[in-house]
Amino acid sequence: MFIFDWIGTKIITFLNNFGMITRFFLQAVFWMFRRPFRIKNLFEQMVKVGVETLPVALITSSFTGMIFVVQLYYALKGFGLEAAVSSGLALAVIRELAPVLAGLVMAGRVGAAMAAELGSMKVTDQIDALKTMAVDPIHYLVSPRIMATVVMMTAITTITDFMGIFGGYVVGTVAFDLNPYQFYQDVIYILEPWDIIASMIKAAVFGLFISTISCYTGFNSKGGAEGVGEATTNAVVTSMIVLLIADYLLNLILW
């Protein structure tokens, strides 16, 4: 009976958390369309999210593109298919690597920062202080963060799409003597506008999940510095897991 108790408790806890986080998200969406519009907060968050994520995302995607070409080149060379390296790279980067890597970087840096900042505000009564000053904390703190993360995640993924392919292009043409013109033509040939759009849709959904989970975890942190640390870890781990599950489901839906 013990095992059934345990499973039952886990299911109830999961459903409870799922319900709470959905409600939290819907409240944030509701406040996005209510006055006063938090334009200043939105731009502050966009700068923060962009500055924190872009450099790491660029390095990660360009090096991944480079490494990917090295591995792909040796794998395909045995079959005499070196020319397919550029097409394989383009599809892998745009459809999978760029949005997922940008998402993981975003979860690690921005998600952690959001959970820690809001968690610290929670345990020092700053969120209660906002309420007592007749300002809804979800309106003031959460809605701008979610909007900023969705917008910046989409923008950053578009740049990392390009940088991932560019990194692969440099290695392919310099180290493996692939024809630069042919490389470029193959990339253009294999990619369709929908690939770029779907990559941006993926990025936006990842941004939405990361910011909502991180803000929710921060808002619900308890018990001082230890609680804030725990909330930060939970935010990053949960965001990454949800991101990977969402990635799989989005792949099924979008392509």
Add this chain to the structure above:
Amino acid sequence: MIEVTNLFKKLGNKEVLKGVNLRIEKGETLTIMGQSGCGKSVLLKHLIGLFQPDKGSIRIEGMEITGIDNIKLSEIRKKFGVLFQNSALFDSMTVWENVGFMLREHKKMPPNKIKEVVKDKLALVGMKDIEDKFPSELSGGMQKRVALARAISMEPEIVLYDEPTTGLDPIMAEIINELIISLSKKLKITSVVVTHDIRSASEISDRIAFLFGGAITQIDSHDKILNSTDPILRQFLDGSTTGPIQL
């Protein structure tokens, strides 16, 4: 006037408030005293709607605030100022942004006018030339005073003080006590203070309420409370480890 009737609240498995009845008259300073963890701050948070009771009623100027929607509650909250135990200043904002926060949010005032009001409020709590500092650059006592300036920025009708002198040295505690008294007189506000600092309570209060076992067991003028012969209250006031209070 604030009227609390038969208030019950359970947190986790612990029943914190078990039928609190309290009436706070307009313009008076009432201090709620009691042991650590007896539910003083929980009661205070109910008065501004940060907690919803399991049962009971809270009326502010005749208006019931339990179970009302957030928009109505926000309107009522504009009548309040709150001084939190740890000041709760926004650490990403400067002093002037903190003190002017409510004015920016709720009054359509130009920034230079807000700065003037902020200066006036800071002067009321004896602070000047710190407008551009961040809370982390201020001492604990200075943070409390800035938080007090923020609490009175909208000229509230009611100010709630949660442990206003906790963690301060005796001189700074005295400064805060004097500020509470002078602000109550100057601004004619209703003050509700939660503290276990007996000296502070005796100085600032018109009346003192003693919260014990989840209910207000004694409420009277500070002279009568401080000279009470009730064994429970006596043990608390004397700080004795022996007596009817189970430790």
